[in-house]
Amino acid sequence: MRVIVLGGxxxxxWPTSLxxxxxxxxxxxxxxxxxxxxxxxxxxxxxxxxVPVSERIQAGNELGAxxxxxxxxxxxxxxxxxxxxxxxxxxxxxxxxxxxxxxxYSMRSHTHRRYTVDNNVTxxxxxxxxxxxxxxxxxxxxxxxxGVYGYKDHGAPIPEGYLExxxxxxxxxxxxxxxxxxxxxYHMTKSLDQLLFQFYAKNDSVSITDLHQGIVWGIETExxxxxxxxxxRFDYDGDFGTVLNRFLVEAAMNMALTVHGSxxxxxxxxxxxxxxxxxxxxxxxxxxRGDRVRIRNQATETHSVIDLARxxxxxxxxxxxxxxxxRAEAVSNHLSIEESSFVNLGLQPIxxxxxxxxxxxxxxxxxKDRVRREVILCTTPWNAKRAxxxxxxxxxxxxxxxxx
Amino acid sequence: MRVIVLGGxxxxxWPTSLxxxxxxxxxxxxxxxxxxxxxxxxxxxxxxxxVPVSERIQAGNELGAxxxxxxxxxxxxxxxxxxxxxxxxxxxxxxxxxxxxxxxYSMRSHTHRRYTVDNNVTxxxxxxxxxxxxxxxxxxxxxxxxGVYGYKDHGAPIPEGYLExxxxxxxxxxxxxxxxxxxxxYHMTKSLDQLLFQFYAKNDSVSITDLHQGIVWGIETExxxxxxxxxxRFDYDGDFGTVLNRFLVEAAMNMALTVHGSxxxxxxxxxxxxxxxxxxxxxxxxxxRGDRVRIRNQATETHSVIDLARxxxxxxxxxxxxxxxxRAEAVSNHLSIEESSFVNLGLQPIxxxxxxxxxxxxxxxxxKDRVRREVILCTTPWNAKRAxxxxxxxxxxxxxxxxx
Numbered sequence: 001m002r003v004i005v006l007g008g009x010x011x012x013x014w015p016t017s018l019x020x021x022x023x024x025x026x027x028x029x030x031x032x033x034x035x036x037x038x039x040x041x042x043x044x045x046x047x048x049x050x051v052p053v054s055e056r057i058q059a060g061n062e063l064g065a066x067x068x069x070x071x072x073x074x075x076x077x078x079x080x081x082x083x084x085x086x087x088x089x090x091x092x093x094x095x096x097x098x099x100x101x102x103x104x105y106s107m108r109s110h111t112h113r114r115y116t117v118d119n120n121v122t123x124x125x126x127x128x129x130x131x132x133x134x135x136x137x138x139x140x141x142x143x144x145x146x147g148v149y150g151y152k153d154h155g156a157p158i159p160e161g162y163l164e165x166x167x168x169x170x171x172x173x174x175x176x177x178x179x180x181x182x183x184x185x186y187h188m189t190k191s192l193d194q195l196l197f198q199f200y201a202k203n204d205s206v207s208i209t210d211l212h213q214g215i216v217w218g219i220e221t222e223x224x225x226x227x228x229x230x231x232x233r234f235d236y237d238g239d240f241g242t243v244l245n246r247f248l249v250e251a252a253m254n255m256a257l258t259v260h261g262s263x264x265x266x267x268x269x270x271x272x273x274x275x276x277x278x279x280x281x282x283x284x285x286x287x288x289r290g291d292r293v294r295i296r297n298q299a300t301e302t303h304s305v306i307d308l309a310r311x312x313x314x315x316x317x318x319x320x321x322x323x324x325x326x327r328a329e330a331v332s333n334h335l336s337i338e339e340s341s342f343v344n345l346g347l348q349p350i351x352x353x354x355x356x357x358x359x360x361x362x363x364x365x366x367x368k369d370r371v372r373r374e375v376i377l378c379t380t381p382w383n384a385k386r387a388x389x390x391x392x393x394x395x396x397x398x399x400x401x402x403x404x
Numbered sequence: 405m406r407v408i409v410l411g412g413x414x415x416x417x418w419p420t421s422l423x424x425x426x427x428x429x430x431x432x433x434x435x436x437x438x439x440x441x442x443x444x445x446x447x448x449x450x451x452x453x454x455v456p457v458s459e460r461i462q463a464g465n466e467l468g469a470x471x472x473x474x475x476x477x478x479x480x481x482x483x484x485x486x487x488x489x490x491x492x493x494x495x496x497x498x499x500x501x502x503x504x505x506x507x508x509y510s511m512r513s514h515t516h517r518r519y520t521v522d523n524n525v526t527x528x529x530x531x532x533x534x535x536x537x538x539x540x541x542x543x544x545x546x547x548x549x550x551g552v553y554g555y556k557d558h559g560a561p562i563p564e565g566y567l568e569x570x571x572x573x574x575x576x577x578x579x580x581x582x583x584x585x586x587x588x589x590y591h592m593t594k595s596l597d598q599l600l601f602q603f604y605a606k607n608d609s610v611s612i613t614d615l616h617q618g619i620v621w622g623i624e625t626e627x628x629x630x631x632x633x634x635x636x637r638f639d640y641d642g643d644f645g646t647v648l649n650r651f652l653v654e655a656a657m658n659m660a661l662t663v664h665g666s667x668x669x670x671x672x673x674x675x676x677x678x679x680x681x682x683x684x685x686x687x688x689x690x691x692x693r694g695d696r697v698r699i700r701n702q703a704t705e706t707h708s709v710i711d712l713a714r715x716x717x718x719x720x721x722x723x724x725x726x727x728x729x730x731r732a733e734a735v736s737n738h739l740s741i742e743e744s745s746f747v748n749l750g751l752q753p754i755x756x757x758x759x760x761x762x763x764x765x766x767x768x769x770x771x772k773d774r775v776r777r778e779v780i781l782c783t784t785p786w787n788a789k790r791a792x793x794x795x796x797x798x799x800x801x802x803x804x805x806x807x808x
Contacts, residue, residue: 079518110533110536110537113529113533114483114526114529114530114533117525117526117529117600118522118525118526118529121521121522121525121596122518122521122522125517125518125521125522126518129514129517129518132514133514136788152578154571154574154578155571155573155574155575155576155578156571156572156573156574157573163571163572164571164572165569165570165571165572165580166569166570167558167559167560167567167568167569168560168567168568168569168577169559169560169561170558170559170560171559172559173572174556174558174559176569176580176583177583179580179581179583180599181602181606182599182603183607184607185603188599188600188603191599192525192596192599192600195584195586195592195595195596195599196521196592196596198585199586199589199592202585202732203587203588203732203786203787204787204788205787328606328607382607383607383608383609384540384608
């Protein structure tokens with residue numbers, strides 16, 4: 001299969017690209033390397049020492065099955081470059097990771113908010129436009145997020161994208177896109193993406209799979225662990241480090257685990273190795289042209305933040321500290337997800353409890369000296385109210401804080 | 405009240421601005437005059453002879469109640485200019501008309517699709533960002549469209565924005581944003597806007613009214629009719645002329661009325677004078693900060709296209725001709741809308757049957773010589789399938805065509 005991986009230099013994109021090459025596919029990575037630039041902006045380099053992109057690509061080709069190439073293109077700003085690449089490579093499938101993907105980064109300032117909206121919406125729409133223009137048969141696989149739904153309890157598990165409802169006053173039921181209520185600018189852009197996909201599947205018969213992914217954790221995949229030049233980036237800073245990766249680093253450093261608010265937030269999780277496997281499965285099972293968007297839940301387990309913290313606290317023998325929550329979100333929530341269709345396609349999930357200790361150990365033994373403690377905490381408030389709460393100085397309390 | 409009208413030089417924006425001035429408000433029009441530029445691009449100038457913007461503004465100030473000013477700003481491209489204008493003028497309210505508003509124009513080419521998405525989403529997001537940054541108390545009034553809903557029958561009238569549903573498997577009902585299923589790139593951008601508003605109302609407590617407007621028709625309002633320099637633009641071309649305005653011009657020219665497909669499409673309508681009145685009422689009734697977005701249906705009657713054609717055909721004694729539909733849309737649909745809350749606020753709607761003859765007569769007597777017949781038809785197909793149907797040469801049939 002000929003696959004273009006947009007954002008193929010990033011945390012999910014790189015291991016996906018390698019897996020596809022290892023499976024014998026022809027891969028073209030398109031990336032503007034902005035994730036590396038943002039790491040510079042934040043003075044928060046990857047914990048793992050990642051090599052320059054050309055070296056990565058060369059090492060990827062030495063995997064010896066398929067082939068991998070690279071094009072430096074900003075897909076939001078350079079539409080002619082993007083569409084020309086599609087026209088030349090003529091992909092069977094396009095995997096789209098090329099969006100600003102950190103909620104805290106999207107909330108840092110008005111400039112970051114506007115960058116995230118402009119970049120993500122324009123990038124996604126350009127991709128759709130280039131597919132219709134240059135390779136209308138290509139299957140688009142997009143990385144969305146469970147976070148678009150906003151963690152409001154609708155009284156039933158979250159299905160895979162579509163919800164059957166009976167409207168008030170109606171005598172029949174109807175199926176709708178599961179209502180979104182995103183909690184950050186970043187999550188909002190993924191919610192906007194959904195509507196772009198709905199339209200292009202309907203109007204132009206584009207074959208689209210949208211993956212509603214949970215929070216990704218984990219350090220390595222089979223391929224990235226096989227050669228130091230193939231190592232994947234690992235972020236633990238307050239903007240790009242997800243909660244579980246933060247806990248893992250804190251545990252490896254013998255620091256107290258930092259919980260935002262009471263830790264009652266329940267979220268969905270998936271290991272990076274399973275992300276890669278899910279994308280392979282999605283690519284092997286495209287919807288027919290003319291079908292509606294195929295939405296799959298790409299998450300393998302759910303946990304509350306406090307339960308995760310307690311688990312890691314026990315196995316690593318570290319304390320837990322409660323911090324004022326910079327986010328505007330519910331103090332706690334229920335989360336129930338319909339089982340992912342990936343299990344029926346053969347996914348055998350990696351479980352947190354089986355892998356956590358390995359990751360803490362690996363971080364503590366291999367990367368501990370590279371940790372920069374000052375970047376770990378997230379200090380970007382979601383709005384004026386949250387900024388005031390943090391300013392009132394409750395940051396660093398040892399007990400769960402009370403909500404506003 | 406101090407009101408900024410974004411897109412205040414356009415078809416809805418200009419009469420709104422004049423009305424607000426006539427009522428004694430202080431108005432700042434912000435516009436990049438792109439609507440005039442697009443008329444040049446399409447060789448389709450306004451049927452009515454509109455004067456240069458500076459002359460309009462001067463004449464507006466001679467109305468003698470409030471004051472009106474003008475700033476030339478591209479709000480999608482010049483965020484510093486936009487936010488500086490907000491900071492200087494410190495508006496109590498912002499009325500946002502500054503979006504590319506023609507469905508056919510949004511479907512002309514990949515370039516027009518991308519322009520519409522980029523311009524509309526970025527413009528709306530910049531406005532929200534500038535409000536949070538410079539005037540967080542300001543009330544935002546936005547012109548949305550009934551068209552976001554896509555004319556699928558959900559078995560109950562379309563409420564004002566929010567729908568109570570019982571999800572499958574749930575024991576309780578929940579209220580959601582009425583599901584959207586937009587039928588063009590333009591309509592899709594308004595659907596994206598909704599999610600931006602939902603987020604900014606929730607996260608930053610912006611006071612927002614979103615008006616889901618029907619198809620606007622009519623030539624003039626009290627103010628635009630009072631001085632030739634205040635005349636409003638009137639579009640009848642295949643891109644920017646709405647269906648009713650096209651029929652009015654065709655009737656005035658003694659041409660056959662051109663119906664797309666069978667004419668079974670049922671749509672909502674509102675007169676331009678009522679649009680202006682509704683915006684006044686919306687401005688006088690803002691939602692409290694922290695409340696969810698206030699959504700109002702801004703439409704006063706619904707008709708099928710064929711029924712409209714028959715009515716005008718009778719009063720003006722002209723034929724009807726059926727053309728291949730360039731749009732990908734249902735051949736016919738049911739449309740039922742909950743009564744607009746504007747009626748409770750005092751709106752007394754202008755009815756089509758009372759005003760149609762006046763408009764046909766006014767066009768025939770005053771503007772007939774300016775009509776350019778070659779721009780009337782819409783020939784932009786929605787997708788490859790519609791392009792093929794038009795190419796098969798069914799354009800210009802005299803009987804309702806059969807659907808694909």
